[in-house]
Amino acid sequence: MLKLDRLSVEYRVRGGYLSAVKDVSLNIGEGEIFAVVGESGCGKSTIAHSIMRLLPDRNERVLGGIYFEGHDLNALNDRQMTGVRGKKIGMIFQNPLDSLNPVYRSGSQVAEAIFLDKKNRAEVWREVIEFYREMKMPDPAQSVRSFPHELSGGMRQRVMIAMMLARNPKLLIADEPTTALDVTIEAQILEIMSRLRADFNTSILLITHNFGIVAEIADRVAVMYAGEVAEQGSVFEIFQSPSHPYTELLMKALPHQSKREGRLRTIEGSVPRITSAAPGCRFCNRCPAASERCEKHAPPVKHLSSTHSYACHNR
Ligand SMILES: Nc1ncnc2c1ncn2[C@@H]1O[C@H](COP(=O)(O)OP(=O)(O)O)[C@@H](O)[C@H]1O
Ligand SMILES: [Mg+2]
Numbered sequence: 631m632l633k634l635d636r637l638s639v640e641y642r643v644r645g646g647y648l649s650a651v652k653d654v655s656l657n658i659g660e661g662e663i664f665a666v667v668g669e670s671g672c673g674k675s676t677i678a679h680s681i682m683r684l685l686p687d688r689n690e691r692v693l694g695g696i697y698f699e700g701h702d703l704n705a706l707n708d709r710q711m712t713g714v715r716g717k718k719i720g721m722i723f724q725n726p727l728d729s730l731n732p733v734y735r736s737g738s739q740v741a742e743a744i745f746l747d748k749k750n751r752a753e754v755w756r757e758v759i760e761f762y763r764e765m766k767m768p769d770p771a772q773s774v775r776s777f778p779h780e781l782s783g784g785m786r787q788r789v790m791i792a793m794m795l796a797r798n799p800k801l802l803i804a805d806e807p808t809t810a811l812d813v814t815i816e817a818q819i820l821e822i823m824s825r826l827r828a829d830f831n832t833s834i835l836l837i838t839h840n841f842g843i844v845a846e847i848a849d850r851v852a853v854m855y856a857g858e859v860a861e862q863g864s865v866f867e868i869f870q871s872p873s874h875p876y877t878e879l880l881m882k883a884l885p886h887q888s889k890r891e892g893r894l895r896t897i898e899g900s901v902p903r904i905t906s907a908a909p910g911c912r913f914c915n916r917c918p919a920a921s922e923r924c925e926k927h928a929p930p931v932k933h934l935s936s937t938h939s940y941a942c943h944n945r
C-alpha cells in the first residue's frame with residue numbers, strides 16, 4: 631500500500647541543512663497498522679507531511695521514493711496530488727482544531743466530505759448523523775449542529791475521524807491522534823481505528839511516542855531516533871527481543887501507572903538536531919553501550935529476521 635524507499639528530508643536552517651529524516655525505508659501492507667514511535671523531534675511528523683506533500687515548501691529537500699499503490703507520489707503534479715490527499719490518503723492530526731474550520735458547524739464539515747459523490751442534502755445529513763453515532767458522539771442529531779469550539783478535544787478528534795470515514799481512504803495517517811486526550815477517550819479512538827481496519831481493511835500509519843499504544847493496536851513498528859530508523863520489526867519481535875539500546879530504553883520508560891504522559895522524561899538527555907554532514911551514530915551521546923567507533927562511523931543495519939532489523943555497532 632505504502633512504501634518509503636530511503637526517504638530523507640532536510641530543512642534549510644541558518645548555516646546549512648538540518649537532517650530531519652534520513653534514509654527511512656518501510657512498507658505498509660493492506661489492512662496493516664504500522665506504528666512509528668520515538669520521542670519528540672525524531673522526525674515523525676516530517677515523514678507524515680512528506681507523504682501528504684504538506685511540507686512547508688522551498689525550505690526543504692526531499693530525497694528517496696514515496697510509493698502509494700505503486701505510484702511515486704513525488705512524481706504527481708499538484709492537481710493529481712489533491713486527488714490522492716483526503717480521498718485515498720487521509721490524515722488526522724494531534725490537534726484537530728488545526729484542521730476543523732471554526733466558522734462551520736462540525737457536521738457540515740463531515741457533510742462536505744460526503745458531498746463529493748452524493749447530491750441529496752437530506753440523505754447526506756442522515757449519513758453524517760449515522761457517522762456521529764458510529765463515533766459514539768453524544769446526541770448525534772444535536773451534535774452535528776455544534777461548532778468546533780463547542781466540542782471537547784475528544785469529540786473534535788472524533789469529528790476528524792468521521793470526516794476520514796466519510797471519504798473512506800485506503801491509508802490513514804494518524805499523527806499522535808490521542809496525545810492531547812485523556813485515557814478513556816484515547817481507548818475509544820484506538821478502538822475506532824481497529825474497527826476501521828477490521829471493517830474496511832484500511833491501512834494505518836500510526837505515529838506515537840507511547841509504546842503502550844504500539845502494544846495495544848499495531849502489527850509492526852519502526853522505532854525512530856533523530857530522523858533515522860533505529861529498529862523495526864513486528865510488534866511481537868520488538869517486544870520479545872528489543873535489540874537497539876534506544877528501543878530498550880524507550881520500553882523501560884513506558885509509563886506504568888499513568889499511561890498518559892506528555893513525553894518520556896526518564897531517558898537522559900535529548901534528541902540532537904543534526905546537520906546532514908554529521909558522521910557516526912545519532913544516539914551515541916546518550917547510549918549506555920557506546921564506544922569510540924559509534925562517534926565516527928554510522929552503524930550497520932543488522933537483520934534478525936526478514937522483518938526485524940536494527941542499526942547498532944555493539945549489539
Ligand atoms: N519547517 C521546519 N524547518 C526547520 N526545521 C524543522 C521544520 N519542521 C521540523 N523541523 C525540525 O525537524 C526535526 C523533526 O521534527 P518533527 O518531524 O516535527 O519531529 P516529531 O514529529 O518526531 O516530533 C526537529 O528537529 C524539528 O525542529
Ligand atoms: Mg510530531
